[in-house]
Amino acid sequence: MSTDNKPFNLLTPGHNGCAGCCDALAAKYVLMAVGSDCIIVNPTGCLEVMTTPFPKTAWNVPWIHSLFENGGAVASGVEAALIALGRKGNTKVIGIGGDGSTMDIGIGALSGAFERGHDITYVCVDNEAYMNTGVQRSSGTPFGASTTTSPSGKSSYGNPTKKKDMPAIMAAHGSPYVATTSIGYANDMIKKVKKATDVKGPTYIHAHAPCPTGWGFDSSKTIEIAKLAVDTCLWPLYEMEDGVVTSVKKVKDPKPVEDYLKTQSRFKHLFKMEGGAEEIKKIQAMADKNISYYGLDK
Template sequence: MSKPAPKTYISSGHSGCAGCCDAFAAKFTLMGSGPDTIVVNPTGCLEAMSTPFPNSAWQVPWIHSLFENAGAVASGVEAALKALGRKNNTKIVVIGGDGSTMDIGIGALSGAFERGHDFTYVCMDNEAYMNTGIQRSSGTPYGASTTTSPAGKISFGNPRPKKDMPAIMAAHGSPYVATASIGYPRDMMRKVKKATEIVGPTYIHAHAPCTTGWGFDTSKTLEIAKLAVETCLWPLYEMENGEITQVRKIKNPRPVEEYLKTQKRFKHLFTMEGGEEEIKKIQAIADWNIEHFGLQ
């Protein structure tokens, strides 16, 4: 007799896009952390589509923070629970996008981790500010076209590399940092469960392809998430006390072209003169990941 599916703690009655990456990320996060969870959710697509007044898709306690202060709000929730003598096994989980995590809210997040507050931060990295018009963030990958780093006659899109947020959080002395992907649900749930059971500030950086901002068919969200891992552009690993302890091996890495060609944001690399050289630069990023993280 098969086991019943675990509860998701976020209902399907939200207003997210078909194939919404944020819905997947929130679902897998809560399946990992369980029902005794308080969610802090900064401004972004997930907040907007899950709580259109007067409705809410959340089936656990949920609080909305500003873009910039999710780390501070989570710190306050933890302090309040301790003061009330109710911390026990209650998990405090922040679920924020790359903009609120890597850019606008990095100060509050850094302070919370430096102080050692006991909560888990999950960054849903869809690699741009999707809720406000697909503007570039520090999570936007090299060569991607956004509304503030558009491809054109003199530009191949975003000229800067992604910010290495997991390394930054590990440098804060976090006991557990991991990358995840919504294309690998069981792996993500396992890592969230592990993170929330460790005392102290823990961090999960989850890759979350956005059908709207990236430009792909709504049925392909998880397929494209898997491609990012299979091309080694998104390595899956765990770090404990600053050291890499687990890595998902990729026996036969696929060329990055297979990932890039699925998305409108990289279309210019296949049509513009000089695009081949830009693709080689992106392949070099994947090759560096293979070497640095020991993916083979």
């Protein structure tokens, strides 16, 4: 809050994010959930680059840039320093990183932070590729998506591997609270981030975040496409407490995955190439597995 008790933006407008930027939306929701009494640790990535072009910053809260690989370690250090100084109080230590820094390059440091039990919340803003450096695939890239390092072509239908189940990995560390969310559901994300920060110990939020630039869709469609991922059951929304799924967002009459895939140029080859229909069937099977495993349609 400002000194005259009028609310103000904890992430200011005027940053360098693309129109329809998923990272800006995610950061805004996180700050709406936790308020100004927080310290943000932000590894290298789109969010860091577009909010802090030297000598300017869009952050109205304490913020520190970590390297791609050590976001979890820096967040651990911030929390330990606050305790050592007797200043922890209610201050929340929040890590916000993309899928590359979270699921690939920085997973070791993040694992260590959770194994040690630091009282931090880590939010993965998952736009499913390394968008800041040229749309290279990450372990968050979904099956069949075309990226600059998993391009579709005569010998390829795009990314050949399935998306890494990062929430399950973090739950396996003994985290007391893990949740998936989406920037298409602002209230859900705000509620879950707040809940995560109110839980003592290392907590993890995985936010699905469509990227207009990297995925290839009109920037006005970010929220619409985010909701389609949920409605087709390719991105289930759930909460886990002490490793047990305790809450699931139900999906009445799930839509076919084609409704989601056809909105993005990263999947357009599947509708043009010989054999593409079979690849779409494989993606539909993944959605069907989510429906069955999480009971999304019950």
